[in-house]
Amino acid sequence: MILDVKGVTKVFRGKGKSRNVANDNLTFTINKGEIFGLLGQNGAGKTTLVNQILGLLTPDDGDIELLGESVMQSPARARSICSVQPQSQVPLGLLTPKQAVTLMGKMRAGKKFNPKRVEKLFEALDMGEWANTEGEKLSGGAKRLTTFCMAVVAPGELVILDEPTNDVDPVRRRYLWQVIRDLTKNGNSVILVTHNVMEAEKAVDRVAIMDKGKILIQGDPSEVKSSVGDRMRIELSLEKELKHIEVPSWALSSHQNGSRLVFSMDPSKVSSTVNWAKDQADKGLVIDYALSPTTIEDAYIELTAKKEAVL
Amino acid sequence: MGIVSHYKYVFQIQLIRNAGFFIFIALLQILISIGIVIGFTYLIPNPDTETILFLATGAPTIIFIFTGLVILPQQIGNAKTDGYMEYMRTWPVNRSVILGADTTIWLLITLPGIIVSTIVAHLMFTPGYDISWTVVPALLMIALTSIGIGYGFSYLLSPVASMGISQAVVFGALMFSPVNFPMDRLPEWLQSLHEVLPIYSMAEVMRASLAASTFDATIGNYINLMVWCILGFGGAIFILNRK
Numbered sequence: 175m176i177l178d179v180k181g182v183t184k185v186f187r188g189k190g191k192s193r194n195v196a197n198d199n200l201t202f203t204i205n206k207g208e209i210f211g212l213l214g215q216n217g218a219g220k221t222t223l224v225n226q227i228l229g230l231l232t233p234d235d236g237d238i239e240l241l242g243e244s245v246m247q248s249p250a251r252a253r254s255i256c257s258v259q260p261q262s263q264v265p266l267g268l269l270t271p272k273q274a275v276t277l278m279g280k281m282r283a284g285k286k287f288n289p290k291r292v293e294k295l296f297e298a299l300d301m302g303e304w305a306n307t308e309g310e311k312l313s314g315g316a317k318r319l320t321t322f323c324m325a326v327v328a329p330g331e332l333v334i335l336d337e338p339t340n341d342v343d344p345v346r347r348r349y350l351w352q353v354i355r356d357l358t359k360n361g362n363s364v365i366l367v368t369h370n371v372m373e374a375e376k377a378v379d380r381v382a383i384m385d386k387g388k389i390l391i392q393g394d395p396s397e398v399k400s401s402v403g404d405r406m407r408i409e410l411s412l413e414k415e416l417k418h419i420e421v422p423s424w425a426l427s428s429h430q431n432g433s434r435l436v437f438s439m440d441p442s443k444v445s446s447t448v449n450w451a452k453d454q455a456d457k458g459l460v461i462d463y464a465l466s467p468t469t470i471e472d473a474y475i476e477l478t479a480k481k482e483a484v485l
Numbered sequence: 486m487g488i489v490s491h492y493k494y495v496f497q498i499q500l501i502r503n504a505g506f507f508i509f510i511a512l513l514q515i516l517i518s519i520g521i522v523i524g525f526t527y528l529i530p531n532p533d534t535e536t537i538l539f540l541a542t543g544a545p546t547i548i549f550i551f552t553g554l555v556i557l558p559q560q561i562g563n564a565k566t567d568g569y570m571e572y573m574r575t576w577p578v579n580r581s582v583i584l585g586a587d588t589t590i591w592l593l594i595t596l597p598g599i600i601v602s603t604i605v606a607h608l609m610f611t612p613g614y615d616i617s618w619t620v621v622p623a624l625l626m627i628a629l630t631s632i633g634i635g636y637g638f639s640y641l642l643s644p645v646a647s648m649g650i651s652q653a654v655v656f657g658a659l660m661f662s663p664v665n666f667p668m669d670r671l672p673e674w675l676q677s678l679h680e681v682l683p684i685y686s687m688a689e690v691m692r693a694s695l696a697a698s699t700f701d702a703t704i705g706n707y708i709n710l711m712v713w714c715i716l717g718f719g720g721a722i723f724i725l726n727r728k
Contacts, residue, residue, distance in 0.1 A: 228575055230571075230574055230575070250577075250579060253575060253576065253577045253578075254577035256575075257577075258575040260568065260571065260572050260575065262567075262568040262571070262572075263568070264568070264569065264572050265502075265567045265568070265569050266502065267501075267502035267503050267504075267505075267506075268501055268502060268503070268504050268505055269498065269501050269502045273501055274498070277494050277497055277498045278498075280490075280494045281491060281494040281495065281498075281576065281577065281578065282577055284490055309502075330577075
């Protein structure tokens with residue numbers, strides 16, 4: 175086991191008596207060679223948790239162990255076990271990607287550092303054209319890829335990636351996932367912090383869904399999906415506004431995102447749903463539709479919505 | 486891995502990242518320090534040699550104050566705002582290594598201005614430099630004190646607050662501090678204040694090593710510097726390690 179988080183609670187006290195419970199009694203573990211997805215909306219408490227794993231913040235309650243030793247006892251040790259890609263852009267100034275990644279590799283690995291690793295990473299991510307461009311002249315995606323490389327050039331036993339694919343184009347995203355996969359083959363573990371649920375689903379071995387400081391559910395993707403039952407989902411692109419469309423009564427949970435409408439249903443309702451969707455398309459209300467088994471995103475939305483309903 | 490190799494790589498990252506800015510500041514300081522020596526002779530008509538020596542031996546102190554208490558806090562303010570400070574905190578190195586590497590860079594930036602202005606002042610006015618061997622430890626001590634204090638308050642305070650302090654410091658140091666003129670011209674309350682603040686001690690120690698036959702610094706000046714230096718760096722390391 176690489177990481178053991180035991181009942182971690184972190185409360186931020188604001189002005190007066192205001193309290194923000196950023197992490198509420200979180201417990202989970204991460205094994206060697208595992209990719210662990212930490213999903214949740216903005217403000218769910220993901221980055222606070224990461225900062226405690228790194229020893230940058232001290233939990234108010236609970237304990238975090240890295241390779242069997244408490245982080246609080248030795249934060250410096252925690253920082254050498256973990257390598258991090260932060261959520262925000264790192265201002266590289268005049269450092270070129272090659273310089274930045276090489277120096278970070280040397281800082282982490284010392285004499286064991288292999289310069290070929292930088293070449294290989296740049297090749298794998300198709301970054302050659304920017305390798306010697308000054309950081310301040312790089313595009314957002316190229317900067318993000320550079321900080322990703324800084325985190326994985328001499329990876330710690332635990333690599334923490336906070337929204338690594340932000341700003342990155344779809345083609346290089348695929349390369350990036352491949353690099354992450356390769357890390358785990360060498361026995362490194364990865365924490366993937368993201369709100370991009372669709373992407374994470376394909377990459378992670380296990381996930382935890384966080385909301386308002388709590389872990390709502392954790393397990394492998396199929397376990398998390400089955401928490402919302404064995405269902406199908408349909409995704410529709412709307413031609414007209416939602417108010418023109420009558421969502422069928424058998425829709426179990428629905429949500430709309432721009433012109434995209436998604437709802438889930440019992441598998442027995444698949445044929446009625448297809449007929450309904452075809453009918454909507456014939457009326458010119460829907461551009462196209464796709465039917466699939468439920469995804470983690472459905473579980474995620476249902477779980478976070480449920481919690482709001484309770485409150 | 487050893488502290489020395491960590492230091493080496495952190496130094497390289499920090500230096501290259503900001504190389505353009507550092508070169509600009511080093512050049513600017515050459516201009517400022519020459520400007521102090523020459524500019525004040527316009528302000529004071531027919532200055533005698535003693536006055537010029539005061540100005541010439543005060544200029545390096547102004548440079549250190551300017552670097553440590555104005556430019557450095559601005560840089561820290563930027564690093565805080567753009568998230569670079571948070572990123573440095575995740576590095577697998579001892580925090581004092583980062584502080585040490587940055588301090589070396591700031592030291593290197595100030596040296597050209599001090600050397601060039603001293604040579605220029607000597608060639609133009611021959612005010613009576615008498616450089617003692619103590620110049621190396623004295624420069625080091627003054628530089629570390631101003632850099633340390635700069636770190637201390639800019640780590641402690643918000644970027645806006647430390648910017649405000651910077652503005653007050655640069656004005657106060659130029660006009661109301663016994664750096665470019667003797668202490669006894671100041672009102673008594675300011676004199677007592679300067680006995681506690683580090684600026685007067687910096688100026689005295691600097692003068693005593695650049696013109697050893699004309700000026701003396703007291704043990705008290707050295708102790709004052711040491712206390713401020715430890716307060717500054719100690720505070721900065723404390724804040725860097727705070728969770």
